[in-house]
Amino acid sequence: MGRTGSRKKLGATLAAALTFAALYPAGGQVFAAEAESTQDAVSEHSLDETVVTATRTPVQELKANANITVITGKDIEKRHYTDLTQALRDVPGVTVNQYAPAGYNNSTKFYINGSEHVVVLIDGVKQNYVGGFAASLTSAMKDLSGIDRIEVLHGSASTLYGSDAKGGVINIITKKAKNAKATVEAAYGSFGKQLYSVAYEGSENGLDWRLKYQKDKSNDFKDGHGNQVPSILDADSVNVHLGKELSKASYLSFDFRSYQDSDRYQARHEMAYPANKGEYDHFTGNLTWDSQIDDTTKNRMSISRNKYDYNLLSFGAWYPPTGDPYDFSVWTWRISDQFDKRLGDHLLTMGFDFTKDDVMITSSSPSIDTSFLNRSFYLQDQWNILPTLKLTAGMRYDNNSVFGSHTSPSVNLGYDINPMTHAYISYSEYFITPTPYELYGKSPWGNHGNPNLKPESGNTQEIGVAHDFGKGLSLTASYFKRHSKNRVDYDRATSKYVNLSNEYAHGCSLQLAKRFDSHVSARLGYTNTHVDKAEGRAENVNGYLPKHQWNIGVDYRNRAFDSSLSIRGVVDRPGRTVRGGAYFPADSYWIVDLAMNYKIMKTTKVYLKINNLFNKFYAEHSGVSDNPSTAGQWWTAPGRSFVVGVEHSF
Secondary structure, three states: HHHHHHHHHHHHHHHHHHHHHHHHHHHHHHHHHHEEEEEHHHHHOOOOOOOOOOOOOOOOOHOOOOOOEEEEEEHHHHHHHOOOOHHOOOOOOOOOOOOOHHHHHHHHHEEEEEOOOOOEOOOOOOOOOOOOOHHHHHHHHHHHEEEEEEEEOOOOHHHHHHOOOOOOOEEEEEEOOOOEEEEEEEEEEEEEEEEEEEEEEEEEOOOOEEEEEEEEEOOEEEEOOOOOEEEEEEEEEEEEEEEEEEEOOEEEEEEEEEEEEEEEOOOOOOOOOOEEEEEEEEEEEEEEEEEEOOEEEEEEEEEEEEEEEEEEEEEEOOOOOEEEEEEEEEEEEEEEEEEEEEOOOOOEEEEEEEEEEEEEHHHOOEEEEEEEEEEEEEEEEEEEEEEOOEEEEEEEEEOOOOEEEEEEEEEEEEEEOOOOEEEEEEEEEEEOOOOOOHHEEOOOOOOOOOOOOOEEEEEEEEEEEEEEEEEOOEEEEHHHHHHHEEEEEEEEOEEEEEEEEOOEEEEEEEEEEEEEEEEEEEEEEEEEEEEEEEEEEEEHHHHOOEEEEEEEEEEEEOOOEEEEEEEEEOOOOOOEEEEOEEEEOOEEEEEEEEEEEEEEEEEEEEEEEEEEEOOOEEEEEOOOOOOOOOOEEEEOOOOOOOEEEEEEEE
């Protein structure tokens, strides 16, 4: 009866939202007095936007020869995402699994095109550390108000971005400040949620700056069944940007981001054990120099220094009663340069990346202290064969101090069927280096590491089409097929990480967007993903990937008020059963979020965000694969919660 009731509520919500969106033009005159300017209406996202992630150079999204989703700064504002995880949940084809407080630290995995190997960039600079999941670094990007847009590239891109770009790329592009202003924000919500921030930005005489400090706190939450789940967070983040125009053709910028927290979250395997306790410390400093050498030549050089440190005391059925201490620390130097040169119908992009990672792993077992060096060079040619036909081909060479040399070629061909329709076909290869823990990891119950591991490698083929119908309606569709060799996984027979069987995956995605007028827009996304069963792993990565995923949204905005309804559908998650129990509590569920913003005056705004509106009981992470003797070992997600806040600028 409960499930039926939830479905009826969801059906009613969907019907009301979509009916309103469909019928709105008929009643648009009622709000004519509140209509925004034509410029604001045009600024809504469309396939005319310029993106940079697919080729490392500006290109119209319609003709990018890739499946790209863009989340604009205005999307972030009106949907009131409180962190990057929430924003990415609304991207078709992106699957998020998390279990710790707010998804920070090493508790979150992002899957794109059925792979958790994703590269994260901030303003084009790679943020991944050696052997680290990209999601672990998103906690450093708390300043969502400073984001101009987020570009999500679906599909492997190792030619341009190196190891880990198997599933895709997430590029966070920040805003450049204009007018001087200070902003303060305070928010309170369910489960002891507290947020306080202060920011100052501006520009003058070629100098621009943005400074922000934010405090985040939360307590244990309750899931959809009312169960108390340990999930305490106390975090501080600092973002600093300084930029200087050295000349009309030269720009120098410095960025510093820091994130620190202490947290407590559900212990693995059994809730009867004490909650795990962790401390997270991350910072990155980056110096970038952009120069326009002449009308056909550009160069970008960057140097960065990163620190990632996570200290954890773990409890569980396999750990000592006092817990197992674990500290993972990585210091990274990264130097890169990109050179762009236009020669007639050719646009050449070439560059190099140098990365040095110093890794320290300390636990109850002997410590690990090692370094990884990677030197890479890449070359890409975008050739306009005809005004309607473009060929892009590239090659990357990587030399790794541990795993030797690898090449990653890619090629794609795009064709303008007509001025509003673009089709493409692509082929790319990738590789993934094993993590330090997979190579050298130890624990109280044995040595799991295997220094003889080989990198995973593979290729991806993709075909896609994008069409702009005009009048605010656009459609993109794509299909991919992927084959991986030497997949690294944990072998229970030997209690070590080994290169297991190959992996085969395929899927398709569909994205439909409609802007009715300056007030109302709607979006629909559907993704079908299939990862074959492989040695040591069930279909769709032990059920972590749903076969079908839906993303539905309706946005309304006027001069003073805006609201957003977001719906995520996870349908047919195929996880196995254990001793008669389910791998996950539900193989299908729908989550509804609602956000509203109201401007009391030009400089003051109040907002309300409701997550999991219908209090759905579900889990995104399961411990069954770690301890298959018992079912029901889930990290359940938060139930219905709200955040209410106020933001004032002066």
